Structure formats: C-alpha cells, structure tokens
Amino acid sequence: MRLNGEISSGEDEEEKQPGTTTFSGQEVVVGYALTSKKKKSFLQPSFTGLARNKGINFVAVDLKKPLPEQGPFDIILHKLSGEEWHETIEDYRQTHPEVTVLDPPGAIQHLHNRQSMLQDVVDLNLSDCHGKVSIPRQLVITKEKDPSSIPYEVTKAGMKLPLVAKPLVVDGTAKSHELFLAYDEFSLSDLEPPLVLQEFVNHGGLLFKIYIVGETIKVVRRFSLPNISKRELSKVAGVFRFPRVSCAAASADDADLDPNIAEHPPRPLLEKLARELRHRLGLHLFNIDMIREYGTKDVFYVIDINYFPGKYLWPHIMWYGKMPDYEHVFTDFLLSLTQSKFKKKLTT
Template sequence: MRLNGEFSSGEEEEVMEKSEVGTTPFSGQKVVVGYALTAKKKKSFLQPNFISLARSKGIYFVAIDVNKPLSEQGPFDIVLHKLSGEEWRDIIEDFRQKHPDVIVLDPPDAIQHLHNRQSMLQDVVDLNLSESYGKVGIPSQLVITKDKDSSSIPYEVTKAGLKLPLVAKPLVVDGTAKSHELFLAYDEFSLSELEPPLVLQEFVNHGGLLFKIYIVGESIKVVRRFSLPNISKRELSKVAGVYRFPRVSCAAASADDADLDPSIAEHPPRSLLEKLAKELRHRLGLRMFNVDMIREYGTKDVFYVIDINYFPGYGKMPNYEPVFTDFLLNLMQNKCKKKLTV
C-alpha cells in the first residue's frame, strides 16, 4: 500500500531492533513508539541525537509497515503518524477504536481540520484573549471555492471589501509542495491569474518578522523567522501583478540572532502564548502543532495568526530533543495515573 507517494516501511532500517529492547527508568518498562512518517519527515525528525536521548530514557522508535495490518504490529505504547490520504485516516481511526489503550498522536479527524485553511483559523476567530495582555485575530480573508471562475475573483474581492495587497494561499493543505505555494497580489485584476480553490488574506505589515510558535503538549517554544518586508502605499501604487514567493515560515535563516529593532523582535507576552496554546489544544483536539503569528507593525500587542500546521518541522526547533522526549514520557505517566484511578 502506497500512501502519498512515500512512506516508512518495515523493510527499511528500523530505529529499534527487537533484540535491543531493554528496560527503562520509566516504571521498569520500555516505551515503544510506532511511527508512520514520510521519508522526508523521518529524516528531519528522527535525528541521531534525538534517538540517542530517547533510548537513554527508555523510549524506542519502531517503523510501522504500511503494507501489513496495523493491529498485527507492535505492541505499541504510542503511535506517531503523519501520512496523508483517506485510506490512512481510515486505518488509524480503526486502530484507535480497537486499541483505546494505545496513545495515538493525533486523532485523524482533528488533523484533517487543519487541512483546510478556512476551518483551521476559525478556532482563532472564536477565541477571547482580551485579558491576556494582547489581541489575537486573523487577517481579513476571503475564500474562493473551486466552483468559482478565476475571472470572477476581482469582483468577489471588491464585494468583500478586502484591501490590497493580498496574500493568496491554496485552500487545501495536503502536504504537497503545491499546497504551500504563496502569492502576493498587488492589484485586484491580476487576481484572475490565480486558480481556485484558494484563500485571500489581507497583507498585514509586520516588520518582516514572523513568530513560529511550536507547541508540544504543554511546552511552548518561540522561534523568530525573517518574513516579507513592509509594503508602503507608495510601493503599492507603483507595483502591479501577482508574485510568487517562497514558503517564508520555513526559511532556514533564523532571525533569533539578528540585530533587530526591539519593538519588532520582542516575543509575544508569555501569558498570551500560554492562553492561546491552551485554547487551541482544547479546540483543535491536537497536542503537536505550530502557529505562525505576526505582530502588526507599529503596535505592541496586536497579533495575527496566519497559519496553523500539524506536526511541523520540530527538527528546526532549538533543543527539540529533550522537549519531545519529556512530552512522550509525560503522556505515559498520565496514562498510568488514569489506570490507577480507575
């Protein structure tokens, strides 16, 4: 069975050989994590330092063979997965129902919620964080569905009252490179060059800096990334067309060590991030995701969430190894506590 073109298979080199499994300081038992990841995700996430630290804590990773029934593999304490496709969603959901004692990260229906840019941000719209030292919202946006003709986009934008420039993003996030293609539109008539379905968001000047907020269970880590520079009214009046730009939030260049204006570089208030993470964990039903956030230029406490991603590139998060190892151990500890109270 091939899922989304690439997958981890039992025929590949496993991170753990069965003969290597020993005991762990965690209640005298090993913690076995079955994983179903694309080859790219496996390479970026299961790095040698992480595997070594996890083993020292009694955590072992085993590749799930997608060519065999999942129920016949293991036994697993935790299943970690990021494969796309309806077939895989059915497999993992069936496994969850039949093996409620296994921790599955995360429920496929909850993950699917983030595969649509309209639904992913609705939970942010519904939040009330007014008492958390800042305001969090989303940019004004418009969804152009697949049944709309490209030539009608300028009319739809005018009717919605959106202000230029606009960021255009594919509506569906399916893990492919195409789903992360972003465009910046300087004039509404050039919007007819775009192909629905898509989301149009008003561009918010943010000083060329984006905050990637990594959430792993209760842990929150913030990384600053360079982003698109501010666009002046003068520039807007001189430039026309639609321009493709790279996936800014995944740029390798970190802004954490750059000499930046403190008013731009200052992290969002910790209390705001803790409240935001707590609310989104509850509303999304997810434990591993990241939030792309910007601060409106010229303000101190006005923030916008522009994207939410499930199981992001944790390998780019500083010191992700101990954070993720502690997360997995905490999951097992909480599981044991629940068993003792039953």
C-alpha cells in the first residue's frame, strides 16, 4: 500500500504484554496506524505503560497485510494520509461496525480545509449569557486567482487590515501551518493562493488551546502576537511571517499575566462549544485555537481547529506534553469507548 509520508508498519510492533482487565473482563486492543514520527511522539513509554496497567494494549497495524485479516481490534487509532488508506479504513468501518475507528476519514478530511473547518463554528451561532463565540471575518482566495487581484478582492469584501494569511489546505506538513501577517493591501500581491485571509483581532498576545478528547476538555494558554495599534499599522508595510507561537517556550500558563487577559473562557461556554463541534464534526480528537477580543470579557473567536495535532505543529515538544494529565485522560477515554459498547451488549 502506498501512502504519503513515512509509515509505521507491523515490523515495529511492541511486544504485547498482559495487562489488567477492564470491568468487562477483556483486554482492550488498540490497533494503530501512525507515521513513525507520530508514533514516536504519541506512544511514549510512560503512556503505553499506564495503558497496559489499565488493560489496554497497542498493536501496530501491518500496512503490508489486508486490514480485515488482522486483529481482532476493539479500537483503531489512525493518522495517515493518502486516498488508498482512507478507502481501506472506510471499507473496514463498514464491514466491522463493532470496531471503533478514531476517527472517520471523511470527518478528518473536513478539517483539512480552513474554509470548511470554521464554517461549523459560524453555523453554531453561540451567543448566550456565558459569552459569544464566532470567527474573524475571512476571505478565501482560490488557486485560480491571480495574486495581483488579491488587493482588489480584499477591498471588494470590505476587509480591514492587518490580515492574517493562512494556507487553505491543511495537510499535516509544516508548510500548511505557515502563517503571515499583511499590513498593507499592496503587499497582498506577494501571497501565494490558495489561501484564507482573516482579519487580525487584537487579543492581548494570548491564545487559548482547547483540547478535546471525547467529552474531556483541557485548556492551556500560549503566548501569541501582541496587539497592533492604528499608529503601528500606519507606519508598517509588507508581509511578515508569523513566529511559531505554539512551541514550548511560548507557554503562558505560569506567566504573570493581566487577569483580564489570562482568565480562561467560561466553562459552560466551552462545554457547549465542544459538545456541538463533536456532533457536527463527527470527531473525538481535536483541538481548538481560541482568542478573546482585547478589551472584552466574553467575546471569543475560533481561529483554527486541528485534528489529533502532532509534532508538525509543535516542534521540540510532544502533543501529550501540552495537555495536562494527558496519559490518564487518553487511557480513560479509550476505556470509556469499550465500556459503553459493553453496556449496550448487556442491554440488548
């Protein structure tokens, strides 16, 4: 099977060790199909050791063999690209409904386009007593557009400078996460379509990363770009590449910050947002990048959604290290999936 990117095959499968059993009396077998980099960052010894103690065994999917001939699996965890793999896992889902696939390829693909990923947030219209959640005004520039026409398109759409430029397609590569800030309309011609242009919202230089693992929500703070004043905007021109604000050095959880900026979004608002997006996206594993509009207490914007984020997003640190209590959260989540299926069997 040909896939995009380096893959983890059955040859590096960990030796299966007996663990404690779940309340159903069965061990939980999780088949994984991950790139080698993702496997290295995700399946850390501390994590797999805890999983074994809870009765969970991770087994590598052998991509050289037909998937239906392997297993049996309770859960399949995957993050591979390529149309052939997507067809394989989708066919498997249809013929093995008893196996939980994390997550459906079509649902994951939905987050590979920055236009479609945020449309679900727009459709939610989340505005209640706990706050308001929306997205920044944005404009999609397709590949067919001549870069020289971008300033005209921006003016026609009534977009306000500065603008954040993001690649339209999110394919897991570092390039798809390269962001730029355009200060003047003339420099927009230097950008390369296809892309999404978002109005920059002053947010006090702080970003909230909201991790969703099943029904569990964890929030961490990260430093982001500082506010841009009208005076600065009038003096600066050009397009500037974003610094990587999500690396380890950008952690803001232990920093001495203005409480008006650092206060987490209201929990009821996050629970409603996560619940609605889980339903609309059809996903169990994703994270939301959210900002609070500077000078407000309850006006928030979702600026990105990532599926099962990994090492490309944060070089130098693994995803689980970004999320508090990651190992326990994820193992409990895996157990909850199999326990809910077991309870259904008992009632049928």
